[in-house]
Amino acid sequence: MALVTGTPLGTITSQEDLYLEGGPSIYFQDATASPLFNPDGDGFYWGLSGTATYPIYDVGCPTNMSLADNLTVNDVLCDTVGVKSTIQQRNYVEFTFDLQSFFPFDNLRHILKGGAVTETAPTQKFGLGTVNNSLYYMVYAPKVYDTDVGDYVWIHLNRCQFVDPWTINMSFGTPWTATGIKLRAFADTNKPETQKFGMFGRADASVIT
Amino acid sequence: MESRSSSERDSKRVKVSDTKVETKKESSETVRLILLRDLKLNIIGKSTGKLYRFFGAGYQLDVDSKDAEEMLKKRSGACGGCPSSIGPTPYFDLVALAQLHILKL
Numbered sequence: 001m002a003l004v005t006g007t008p009l010g011t012i013t014s015q016e017d018l019y020l021e022g023g024p025s026i027y028f029q030d031a032t033a034s035p036l037f038n039p040d041g042d043g044f045y046w047g048l049s050g051t052a053t054y055p056i057y058d059v060g061c062p063t064n065m066s067l068a069d070n071l072t073v074n075d076v077l078c079d080t081v082g083v084k085s086t087i088q089q090r091n092y093v094e095f096t097f098d099l100q101s102f103f104p105f106d107n108l109r110h111i112l113k114g115g116a117v118t119e120t121a122p123t124q125k126f127g128l129g130t131v132n133n134s135l136y137y138m139v140y141a142p143k144v145y146d147t148d149v150g151d152y153v154w155i156h157l158n159r160c161q162f163v164d165p166w167t168i169n170m171s172f173g174t175p176w177t178a179t180g181i182k183l184r185a186f187a188d189t190n191k192p193e194t195q196k197f198g199m200f201g202r203a204d205a206s207v208i209t
Numbered sequence: 210m211e212s213r214s215s216s217e218r219d220s221k222r223v224k225v226s227d228t229k230v231e232t233k234k235e236s237s238e239t240v241r242l243i244l245l246r247d248l249k250l251n252i253i254g255k256s257t258g259k260l261y262r263f264f265g266a267g268y269q270l271d272v273d274s275k276d277a278e279e280m281l282k283k284r285s286g287a288c289g290g291c292p293s294s295i296g297p298t299p300y301f302d303l304v305a306l307a308q309l310h311i312l313k314l
Binding site for chain 2: 051052053054057103104105106116117118119120121
């Protein structure tokens, strides 16, 4: 009698005793490039493949990372019974993090919404001028949760921009930290409706067989 | 008259063959490099002192092979403690490296 323990009857999908810890690595690339799997055999669009024209940028030493959903939420309110349902529409998905690694400038300039970098030894320079609103990036954030066998999860976002103002904290005795860095993933209408913003994946050969 | 014309022909032959040799020399002295970094780069070749200007990622330029050797070693980046780090990344790559490999084989 399963009911002794309070277990419901019928088909049950139980959860695994496996927990994720720490932030993923973050890579981004100009969204003009095609994803590595475009699409894969299951119809999913994900992964990055760097080229000379569209290199991949690695975000070094991010902290306080979080991934958040943004929805427009409106209740269906009936005067007879109250809220009967809630209508939800996804606006965007957003990666938020702080950054402690500032070099090289060809990576940083994208994050701080700066201009093109000019390098003439021994200097690197970029301007802080008008924000280029036509730059979009693909983002790939993998997290290996079992380093022995290489099991990992990943998040792929199709069309992102660095949004919101940044702040660089310059305190005595602590590393410079750029806070308020937000990578906002907008809908990519060239992707299937179910993957407009991106996708979540897991690779685990011992569990997914 | 006949002897003149034959000598002229000979001299022409010599000139043509000389030109060919020079062309070969030029092509072996330069290699084409492609910039892999997203920046405008002004770089002075360490061997020749020539100034090379690259305008953004993917820009290609013919470079003196003596300078190219040093330029191909130029690297930056790498976050030591980052799990994602792939080590210092190069600035340049040789264009059509695969083709060169085939020729060597």
